[in-house]
Amino acid sequence: MRAHSLRWAQSPTPQLAVKTFINDRNYPGGPGAYFFEQSTRWSGVVSNSVYIVNTWFQDGLLLYRFWTIYSRNYYIVVIPALAFLTSLIMSAILIAVLCRPGNTFWTALSVKLAIPYWAISISMTVISTALIAGRFLFMRYRFKKLVGARSSMPYLTITSGELRAGINLILTPSKITYRQDLKHTPDRASSSPAFSASMSTSWAPDETAAQLWNERCIFIGQFIGAFGYGVHLTLFVQCVHALYSGRKTRRHNWELLLFIFILFALGNIGNATSIFYAQKTFIDDRNYPGGPGAYFVDQSTDWSAVVCNSVYIVNTWFQDGILLYRFWTIYSRNYYIAVVPALAFLTSMILSAILIAELCRPGSSFWTDISMKLAIPYWAISVSMTVILTALIAGRLLFMRYRLKKLVGASSSMPYVTITAMLVESAAIYSINGIIFLVTYGLNDPTQNLWLPVLGQTQSIAPLLIILRVARGQAFTGATVDQLTSMRFGRSQATRTTNDGSTTVLDTFRSGRKNVRMGSHQDLEQKQDGGETESEFRVAVV
Structure with a gap:
C-alpha cells in the first residue's frame, strides 16, 4: 500500500535516483557506479528516452515559429528542417541502442550517437534563435520608424524560447566537452565485473522496511520541493515583469x-x-549508523538544516502577513474585524521565533519533544488562521459576486470574483499544503517529509499569486471594494457604437460615492458633477 501511495511521485528519474541512493546504495563502487552500470534498468531507459523525445517537440516548435516569423517561406526553412530530421533520426537510433542489454548512456556507441545528435539539435536552436532575434529587431526598427520610438508591441520582446536557446548556447561547450571526455574513458559497462552479475542481485542496506520507507519519503520530498521551487521561480519572473512594467x-x-x-x-x-x-544525508555521510534516515533526524542541528528551517519559518511571517493585509483590504479596511486575526498572527510569530531559537541549540532537532510542543501550536495557529481567513475571503467574494450578478445579470462577470480569484486571494494552496503537513507531522508519519520541502515554497507561491493579480489589475483594492459594496439599483441606459458598427447597451448603477465606469477592460474613471462626487458603475451587457 505504501509503495503504491508514492507511485505518483516516482516518475522514472526519481525512481532511478531512489534505487541509486536508497534501495541499492551498497552496490560495489557506491551510488555513482550503480548510476552508470545499472542505467539499462527500465527507469533509466524510460527517463533518457522521454527527454530525448522531448527535444523533438522543442525543436519542431522552434522550427515552426521560425517558418512563421519568416513569412512562411519554405525555401528559408529547408536547411533547418534537414537538420531537424537528421537530429530526429540519430536520436531515434540512440534510443534503440539504449534499450539493448549491456548498453548505457556512456558506452562508446552511445557517445558516438549522442554527441552529434545534441550538437545538431543545439546548434539548430542557437542559429534559429539568432535569425528569429534578427527578424524581431528588424521588425521593431521598422515599427518604431512608423509609429514613434515610445510605442511598443507585445510581439517584439524577448520570450522564454530565446532565453532557453541562450542557455543552450552557454551549456553547449560544456556538454560536448563532457561527452568527449567520456568517449576516451574505458567502457565501464563491459569492464565492470559487477555489471555482469544477475540483475536480481540485491544491494539493499541492512535496514527495516520502515527505515527504507522513511528514507524514500525524505528523498522524494526533495524532488517535490524542487518542483515547487520551479513554480516559485516562474511566478517571481512574471511578477517582476508585471510590476516593473507598471x-x-x-x-x-x-x-x-x-x-x-x-x-x-x-x-x-x-x-x-x-x-x-540532502546531499550530506544521502552521499557525504551515507554510512552514518542507522542510515540516512537516522542522520536526517540526529544531525538536524547542522548549519544547513538550521538555516533551511529558519528561513522557511520566517517565510510564513510574510505569507501570513500579506494574507492578513488582503483580508483587511477585502473587508473594506475595517480595523475591528482584523483584530483577532492580527493577534493570531502575532502569537504565531512569537512561537515561531522561540522555535527558531530552540532549533539553534546543540542536540535539538525538529523532532525533539520541546520542538514539537512549539512547532505544532505554531503551525496550527498559522494554518488555522489561513483556513479561517480563506473561508472569510471566499465568502466575501461570493457575496460580491451575488450582488454583481443581481445588478448586471448572470451572464456578466468580473475578474475579481471568479473561482480562480477566490482560490488565489485566499491563499488556498498554502492552506491545503499546511493542513496535510500538520496532520502528518503531528502523527509523526514519515510522509511528512514529502510535504515539508514543498510547504516552504508554497509559502512564497501563495503571496506571489496574489501580487501577480495586483500587478495585472485583477485584484481587489480598497476603492474596488468600496465601489462594489456601495452599489444600488438606480438604473439608466445608454448606448455606445463601437468601431465595427455594433451597438452596445450600457447599464448604469449609482452609488453616491465614486464614479466607476466598467468597460471591456474594467477601466475605472472618476467624475465630479457640481462639486459632488457621484458614482456610476457601467457594464457592457451586450
Missing part, C-alpha cells in the same frame, strides 16, 4: 518589488540549504 502608473509597485525579492531570496536560501543537507 511602475509609472502604480505608486506601490516598488514596495511590492522589494517584497517579492525578499520572498525569492528566502525561497532560494531554503531550497539551496535543503538540497545541501
Whole structure:
C-alpha cells in the first residue's frame, strides 16, 4: 500500500535516483557506479528516452515559429528542417541502442550517437534563435520608424524560447566537452565485473522496511520541493515583469518589488540549504549508523538544516502577513474585524521565533519533544488562521459576486470574483499544503517529509499569486471594494457604437460615492458633477 501511495511521485528519474541512493546504495563502487552500470534498468531507459523525445517537440516548435516569423517561406526553412530530421533520426537510433542489454548512456556507441545528435539539435536552436532575434529587431526598427520610438508591441520582446536557446548556447561547450571526455574513458559497462552479475542481485542496506520507507519519503520530498521551487521561480519572473512594467502608473509597485525579492531570496536560501543537507544525508555521510534516515533526524542541528528551517519559518511571517493585509483590504479596511486575526498572527510569530531559537541549540532537532510542543501550536495557529481567513475571503467574494450578478445579470462577470480569484486571494494552496503537513507531522508519519520541502515554497507561491493579480489589475483594492459594496439599483441606459458598427447597451448603477465606469477592460474613471462626487458603475451587457 505504501509503495503504491508514492507511485505518483516516482516518475522514472526519481525512481532511478531512489534505487541509486536508497534501495541499492551498497552496490560495489557506491551510488555513482550503480548510476552508470545499472542505467539499462527500465527507469533509466524510460527517463533518457522521454527527454530525448522531448527535444523533438522543442525543436519542431522552434522550427515552426521560425517558418512563421519568416513569412512562411519554405525555401528559408529547408536547411533547418534537414537538420531537424537528421537530429530526429540519430536520436531515434540512440534510443534503440539504449534499450539493448549491456548498453548505457556512456558506452562508446552511445557517445558516438549522442554527441552529434545534441550538437545538431543545439546548434539548430542557437542559429534559429539568432535569425528569429534578427527578424524581431528588424521588425521593431521598422515599427518604431512608423509609429514613434515610445510605442511598443507585445510581439517584439524577448520570450522564454530565446532565453532557453541562450542557455543552450552557454551549456553547449560544456556538454560536448563532457561527452568527449567520456568517449576516451574505458567502457565501464563491459569492464565492470559487477555489471555482469544477475540483475536480481540485491544491494539493499541492512535496514527495516520502515527505515527504507522513511528514507524514500525524505528523498522524494526533495524532488517535490524542487518542483515547487520551479513554480516559485516562474511566478517571481512574471511578477517582476508585471510590476516593473507598471511602475509609472502604480505608486506601490516598488514596495511590492522589494517584497517579492525578499520572498525569492528566502525561497532560494531554503531550497539551496535543503538540497545541501540532502546531499550530506544521502552521499557525504551515507554510512552514518542507522542510515540516512537516522542522520536526517540526529544531525538536524547542522548549519544547513538550521538555516533551511529558519528561513522557511520566517517565510510564513510574510505569507501570513500579506494574507492578513488582503483580508483587511477585502473587508473594506475595517480595523475591528482584523483584530483577532492580527493577534493570531502575532502569537504565531512569537512561537515561531522561540522555535527558531530552540532549533539553534546543540542536540535539538525538529523532532525533539520541546520542538514539537512549539512547532505544532505554531503551525496550527498559522494554518488555522489561513483556513479561517480563506473561508472569510471566499465568502466575501461570493457575496460580491451575488450582488454583481443581481445588478448586471448572470451572464456578466468580473475578474475579481471568479473561482480562480477566490482560490488565489485566499491563499488556498498554502492552506491545503499546511493542513496535510500538520496532520502528518503531528502523527509523526514519515510522509511528512514529502510535504515539508514543498510547504516552504508554497509559502512564497501563495503571496506571489496574489501580487501577480495586483500587478495585472485583477485584484481587489480598497476603492474596488468600496465601489462594489456601495452599489444600488438606480438604473439608466445608454448606448455606445463601437468601431465595427455594433451597438452596445450600457447599464448604469449609482452609488453616491465614486464614479466607476466598467468597460471591456474594467477601466475605472472618476467624475465630479457640481462639486459632488457621484458614482456610476457601467457594464457592457451586450
